[in-house]
Amino acid sequence: MRRVPYLLVAGLVPLAAWLVARPFIDASPPTFPVLSVSLGFALVAFAATVALIPGLAPAFARAGLKGRDLLKPDSTLEIPESIGLISASVYILLLIVFIPFLFADALRPSKIAEEKTPLTEVASRPFPHQQLSAYLSALLSLYTATLLGFLDDVFDIRWRHKLPIPIVASVPMLIVYFADGGITSVVVPTPLRPYLGQIVDLGALYYVYMAMVSTFCTNSINILAGINGLEVSQALIIALSIAANDLLYLPWRFTGAEWSAGMAYGSVALVERHLLSLYFMLPLIGVCAGLLYHNRHPASVFPGDTLCYFTGMAFAVVGILGHFSKTLLLFFIPQAFNFILSAPQLFGLVPCPRHRVPRVDRKTLLLSPSVAQFERPPSTLATLVLRIFAALRLTRLTTHPHTGVIMEATNLTVLNMLLLWTGPIREATLVWACVALQFAGSVVAFTVRYGLAGLVYDGDRR
Amino acid sequence: MRRVPYLLVAGLVPLAAWLVARPFIDASPPTFPVLSVSLGFALVAFAATVALIPGLAPAFARAGLKGRDLLKPDSTLEIPESIGLISASVYILLLIVFIPFLFADALRPSKIAEEKTPLTEVASRPFPHQQLSAYLSALLSLYTATLLGFLDDVFDIRWRHKLPIPIVASVPMLIVYFADGGITSVVVPTPLRPYLGQIVDLGALYYVYMAMVSTFCTNSINILAGINGLEVSQALIIALSIAANDLLYLPWRFTGAEWSAGMAYGSVALVERHLLSLYFMLPLIGVCAGLLYHNRHPASVFPGDTLCYFTGMAFAVVGILGHFSKTLLLFFIPQAFNFILSAPQLFGLVPCPRHRVPRVDRKTLLLSPSVAQFERPPSTLATLVLRIFAALRLTRLTTHPHTGVIMEATNLTVLNMLLLWTGPIREATLVWACVALQFAGSVVAFTVRYGLAGLVYDGDRR
Numbered sequence: 001m002r003r004v005p006y007l008l009v010a011g012l013v014p015l016a017a018w019l020v021a022r023p024f025i026d027a028s029p030p031t032f033p034v035l036s037v038s039l040g041f042a043l044v045a046f047a048a049t050v051a052l053i054p055g056l057a058p059a060f061a062r063a064g065l066k067g068r069d070l071l072k073p074d075s076t077l078e079i080p081e082s083i084g085l086i087s088a089s090v091y092i093l094l095l096i097v098f099i100p101f102l103f104a105d106a107l108r109p110s111k112i113a114e115e116k117t118p119l120t121e122v123a124s125r126p127f128p129h130q131q132l133s134a135y136l137s138a139l140l141s142l143y144t145a146t147l148l149g150f151l152d153d154v155f156d157i158r159w160r161h162k163l164p165i166p167i168v169a170s171v172p173m174l175i176v177y178f179a180d181g182g183i184t185s186v187v188v189p190t191p192l193r194p195y196l197g198q199i200v201d202l203g204a205l206y207y208v209y210m211a212m213v214s215t216f217c218t219n220s221i222n223i224l225a226g227i228n229g230l231e232v233s234q235a236l237i238i239a240l241s242i243a244a245n246d247l248l249y250l251p252w253r254f255t256g257a258e259w260s261a262g263m264a265y266g267s268v269a270l271v272e273r274h275l276l277s278l279y280f281m282l283p284l285i286g287v288c289a290g291l292l293y294h295n296r297h298p299a300s301v302f303p304g305d306t307l308c309y310f311t312g313m314a315f316a317v318v319g320i321l322g323h324f325s326k327t328l329l330l331f332f333i334p335q336a337f338n339f340i341l342s343a344p345q346l347f348g349l350v351p352c353p354r355h356r357v358p359r360v361d362r363k364t365l366l367l368s369p370s371v372a373q374f375e376r377p378p379s380t381l382a383t384l385v386l387r388i389f390a391a392l393r394l395t396r397l398t399t400h401p402h403t404g405v406i407m408e409a410t411n412l413t414v415l416n417m418l419l420l421w422t423g424p425i426r427e428a429t430l431v432w433a434c435v436a437l438q439f440a441g442s443v444v445a446f447t448v449r450y451g452l453a454g455l456v457y458d459g460d461r462r
Numbered sequence: 463m464r465r466v467p468y469l470l471v472a473g474l475v476p477l478a479a480w481l482v483a484r485p486f487i488d489a490s491p492p493t494f495p496v497l498s499v500s501l502g503f504a505l506v507a508f509a510a511t512v513a514l515i516p517g518l519a520p521a522f523a524r525a526g527l528k529g530r531d532l533l534k535p536d537s538t539l540e541i542p543e544s545i546g547l548i549s550a551s552v553y554i555l556l557l558i559v560f561i562p563f564l565f566a567d568a569l570r571p572s573k574i575a576e577e578k579t580p581l582t583e584v585a586s587r588p589f590p591h592q593q594l595s596a597y598l599s600a601l602l603s604l605y606t607a608t609l610l611g612f613l614d615d616v617f618d619i620r621w622r623h624k625l626p627i628p629i630v631a632s633v634p635m636l637i638v639y640f641a642d643g644g645i646t647s648v649v650v651p652t653p654l655r656p657y658l659g660q661i662v663d664l665g666a667l668y669y670v671y672m673a674m675v676s677t678f679c680t681n682s683i684n685i686l687a688g689i690n691g692l693e694v695s696q697a698l699i700i701a702l703s704i705a706a707n708d709l710l711y712l713p714w715r716f717t718g719a720e721w722s723a724g725m726a727y728g729s730v731a732l733v734e735r736h737l738l739s740l741y742f743m744l745p746l747i748g749v750c751a752g753l754l755y756h757n758r759h760p761a762s763v764f765p766g767d768t769l770c771y772f773t774g775m776a777f778a779v780v781g782i783l784g785h786f787s788k789t790l791l792l793f794f795i796p797q798a799f800n801f802i803l804s805a806p807q808l809f810g811l812v813p814c815p816r817h818r819v820p821r822v823d824r825k826t827l828l829l830s831p832s833v834a835q836f837e838r839p840p841s842t843l844a845t846l847v848l849r850i851f852a853a854l855r856l857t858r859l860t861t862h863p864h865t866g867v868i869m870e871a872t873n874l875t876v877l878n879m880l881l882l883w884t885g886p887i888r889e890a891t892l893v894w895a896c897v898a899l900q901f902a903g904s905v906v907a908f909t910v911r912y913g914l915a916g917l918v919y920d921g922d923r924r
Contacts, residue, residue: 063616064526096602096634103641136598136638140558143605150609154525154616168555175561176598 001054002293002300009047016043020101032250035278037101041094042282048090049290056086057294057301065153067302071227071360071367071427079299082153084307087287088146091310094283095139102135102279131276137176138280138317142310144169145218149309162305163219169313170214173320174207183323189456210316213325218312220335222305223342224414224434226357227427228297233435234335235311236288241331241442242318243281245449246274277318284314297428330445334437338414341394345372345412349382356411358419358430366424369396369410369417377405396420463516463762464755471509478505482563494712497740499563503556504744510552511752518548519756519763527615529764533689533822533829533889541761544615546769549749550608553772556745557601564597564741593738599638600742600779604772606631607680611771624767625681631775632676635782636669645785651918672782675791679781680774682797684767685804686876686896688819689889690759695897696797697773698750703793703904704780705743707911708736739780746776759890792907796899800876803856807834807874811844818873820881820892828886831858831872831879839867858882 019040023033030036057080060066066078148165151157157165184206188196202209225231249270288311294301319328329336345352351372358367378386386409389395394417398408410416418433419425425433481502485495492498519542522528528540610627613619619627646668650658664671687693711732750773756763781790791798807814813834820829840848848871851857856879860870872878880895881887887895 059617063618065616093630093633096637099637100641132638132641133594133598136595136602139634140598140601140605143602143609147605147609147612150612154527155521156525171555172558172601175558176594178562 001057004051004054005293006051009051012043012047016040016047019043032275034101035275038098038279038282041098042286045090045094045283045286046290048094049087049287050293052086052090053083053291053294053301057083060085065304069228069299069302070355070357071365072298073362073365075362079302081302082150082304082306083291083295083301084303084305084310085146085150085153087291087303088142088149088306088310090290091283091287091314092139092142092146095142095280098279098283099132099135102132131272133176134321135276137173138321140172140176141169141214141317142313144172145309145313146306149304149306152305152309162222163215165309166215166218166312166316167211169218169309170211170316173317174210177210177320178207187457191456210320210325213319213329214313214316216329216336216339217316217319217332218309220332220339221312222308223346224335224338225308226355226413226415227431227434228299229292229295229431230434231303231307232288232292232295233431234438235307236285236292237435237438237442238315238331239281239284239288239311241445242315242328243278243285245324245327245446246278246281248450249274273322273324277322277324280314280318284311297431327445327449330449331442333441333444334414334434341389341412341414341417343412344382344385344389349385350378350409350412351375353411356413356416358415360427361424364424365426367419367427367430368424369419371398371408371410372412373408374406382406393417393420463519466513466516467755468513471513474505474509478502478509481505494737496563497737500560500741500744503560504748507552507556507745507748508752510556511549511749512755514548514552515545515753515756515763519545522547522763527766531690531761531764532817532819533827534760535824535827537824541764543764544612544766544768545753545757545763546765546767546772547608547612547615549753549765550604550611550768550772552752553745553749553776554601554604554608557604557742560741560745561594561597564594593734595638596783597738599635600783602634602638603631603676603779604775606634607771607775608768611766611768614767614771624684625677627771628677628680628774628778629673631680631771632673632778635779636672639672639782640669649919653918672778672787675781675787676775676778678791678798678801679778679794680771682794682801683774684770685808686797686800687770688817688875688877689893689896690761691754691757691893692896693765693769694750694754694757695893696900697769698747698754699897699900699904700777700793701743701747701750701773703907704777704790705740705747707786707789707908708740708743711736735784735786739784739786742776742780746773759893789907789911792911793904795903795906796876796896803851803874803876803879805874806844806847806851811847812840812871812874813837815873818875818878820877822889823886826886827888829881829889829892830886831881833860833870833872834874835870836868844868855879855882 017040020037022030022036060080060082061078065080065082067081068075069077069079145166148169152162152165184203185199185201186206188198188200221231221234224234251271291301291303291307295303315328315331316325319325339346344350345356351374353370353372356370356372359370360367383406386395386397386406389412390397390409395412396410397406399406410420414434414437415430418430418437422429422433479502482499484492484498522542522544523540527542527544529543530537531539531541607628610631614624614627646665647661647663648668650660650662683693683696686696713733753763753765753769757765777790777793778787781787801808806812807818813836815832815834818832818834821832822829845868848857848859848868851874852859852871857874858872859868861868872882876896876899877892880892880899884891884895
């Protein structure tokens with residue numbers, strides 16, 4: 001078990017306290033007082049997660065929640081699993097304690113009325129009261145995802161039965177969205193407007209779409225897993241990308257002048273949505289970073305499915321409540337690619353072994369792709385798909401020397417694909433390759449969103 | 463494992479569907495349309511719990527959630543534990559699905575405006591929008607209680623560490639209560655009004671009081687446990703008592719005339735509060751009855767701590783949000799008595815063995831009181847308390863034949879006390895004795911509330 005970095009934790013606590021207290025005591029409060037509180041909560045989230053895990057993890061192992069790390073020299077050693085539950089608990093508890101700050105009298109306009117400018121005024125307005133129900137419904141969805149994720153860890157639900165879990169978890173949010181008379185119309189891309197008009201009301205289909213977003217965000221992280229720190233790293237980079245995107249919409253004051261990345265186009269609603277998104281993302285970054293400290297290679301704890309469920313649901317929540325689900329999905333490019341790559345195995349076209357993690361050479365500790373073996377010759381469709389994948393260097397096939405029939409293929413995951421490209425590398429190197437891939441995905445996402453989207457959408461961003 | 467009563471379940475489903483659909487299709491809708499829906503949900507709750515338990519319980523046992531039934535001939539047989547989680551999941555899911563019905567357009571006044579009378583009008587008004595946040599916060603508290611209860615079952619938390627769990631679970635409700643500017647003033651009993659005035663604002667103390675109510679409701683059921691079906695029976699009778707109390711506040715129409723038990727005194731707020739309480743209690747009665755079917759003597763499943771936590775929190779929620787916490791506590795007379803009786807053992811005055819359940823004669827299957835033995839002579843205070851308890855026939859002491867020093871005492875619980883009074887009886891008989899006690903407690907509660915409370919309170923029931 002990795003040690004708690006007590007010096008770091010002890011240093012963060014006063015900093016966090018200052019960030020939380022600053023809007024209440026500072027004569028010239030920060031531009032976004034509640035955001036300062038949220039940043040303080042993010043530091044508390046990190047400190048609490050980092051400090052709690054070593055103390056609580058042994059109880060998980062004692063309760064049978066433990067797993068073997070198959071890629072290590074001693075693969076009999078069992079490591080506490082499902083530790084994402086600690087992150088989730090800290091996260092949800094902090095989001096609950098955060099509620100009064102959204103309403104705090106001291107953060108209301110009267111206090112800083114004299115300095116307000118048209119857009120920064122938004123930040124100092126009281127949290128819209130009707131948004132409380134949206135916030136609470138988001139918490140209910142996060143709770144459902146956490147509980148179901150933990151049940152999955154305890155009862156080890158088969159993956160086909162797991163698919164509907166995120167749909168169940170998104171029900172609270174969707175129901176409150178419905179009961180509150182939520183918007184179900186979308187802006188039509190400019191090329192399609194002659195046919196569909198500027199806005200089209202999807203009605204019930206919009207709820208199906210939102211449930212699909214939750215399902216995708218949750219399961220796609222769960223599928224791209226298997227090496228130390230990978231799930232947490234993905235969640236962390238996606239959360240950082242969403243937060244970076246949110247910051248683009250906030251107007252900032254520097255030395256009296258107002259500066260803005262200009263994405264809010266003067267819209268108060270956009271600023272509010274992205275502030276709300278930040279209130280969810282900053283503490284999430286905190287708990288993920290705290291877990292990564294103990295889960296990074298060589299891992300002393302495993303996150304379990306709990307982590308994938310609650311982080312995925314957190315992403316879905318901000319995308320849906322913030323009305324930027326399309327942008328959100330752009331941050332999942334590596335996961336979407338992994339899902340498409342995995343589809344032939346997930347849907348039974350190609351045999352799918354229980355574990356698809358790369359295999360390890362116990363002497364050199366170098367990883368190489370694991371393979372799926374065909375007990376009978378693949379169908380014509382499977383052969384076609386595999387040949388195309390092989391031509392694109394996404395998989396490597398072993399064929400019968402005489403008949404040319406495919407006998408085995410490397411498992412269809414991004415991890416095995418990366419190993420095909422790099423040759424045998426160590427686990428830590430592969431993790432870094434994945435992190436680089438995720439980061440590159442976010443760079444592409446920002447380019448598409450702010451470079452190319454202008455070609456099919458105008459400024460109307462409802 | 464007891465069989466599912468398929469005929470009963472099959473009969474209940476169409477009845478439930480009719481109750482839910484009736485307000486939408488009936489030309490003359492029922493007096494309280496949403497209450498009809500809630501009653502339908504209660505039947506679904508019962509049917510779902512009864513039908514799901516036999517299928518899901520084996521998975522609990524496989525995951526290590528199982529326990530021995532010590533009072534049976536074969537005490538090595540292990541029975542699935544923590545099955546309260548199934549009740550809790552069905553309950554919370556139904557409460558979430560219930561949300562749109564609180565807002566359904568079809569249930570709004572325009573539809574039945576022509577028939578309304580001053581008080582029944584309340585029932586047909588739209589659910590007050592600001593109450594949605596209260597409802598959602600109640601769900602969050604129920605979720606927290608469920609998750610913590612299940613964690614307790616999985617990790618087997620020591621009971622001293624368990625005490626604060628309900629406080630944590632009540633945080634969401636208290637925080638939303640605070641953020642919404644909740645009332646913290648109470649009506650002063652008439653004899654004290656010359657000193658304190660008619661109303662006194664307790665401020666922060668009121669939050670402490672609410673947290674204490676949650677803690678008491680939750681732990682007091684958990685402490686009075688140990689024989690088949692006891693926890694569920696307690697929860698069921700308390701829920702039925704609360705529902706019966708709620709019904710006293712509703713105005714009813716019979717053959718065109720309005721009848722009322724008269725407790726609402728024409729107050730719209732009182733009718734609304736007790737309707738909300740019914741929406742929580744009716745499905746709770748359903749899931750508890752469903753669990754009791756399988757947990758009754760001889761039990762085929764155990765409820766686990768999960769049951770005590772989520773039912774206790776449900777009681778606290780309606781008592782706090784409905785502003786009738788004093789009445790609520792009256793329904794806990796047997797639990798309060800058991801708590802006072804147990805206090806010397808809980809607080810270390812008298813030795814407390816790990817299990818305090820009665821002991822069984824394996825041949826006759828008759829139960830007799832279990833005892834706590836003193837390794838060293840009890841303190842003067844402990845001796846005094848035990849002598850008083852013994853004089854009241856609450857415990858039986860064994861003293862040293864020569865010195866008269868207390869050597870052992872029957873464990874200080876209601877179960878052992880009842881066995882002292884009845885002599886050796888079978889487990890099923892003892893369960894019925896406890897049920898009768900709980901029922902008698904509710905009769906006393908109603909007498910005190912509506913007979914004696916008039917002596918110290920006037921009609922002012924804020």
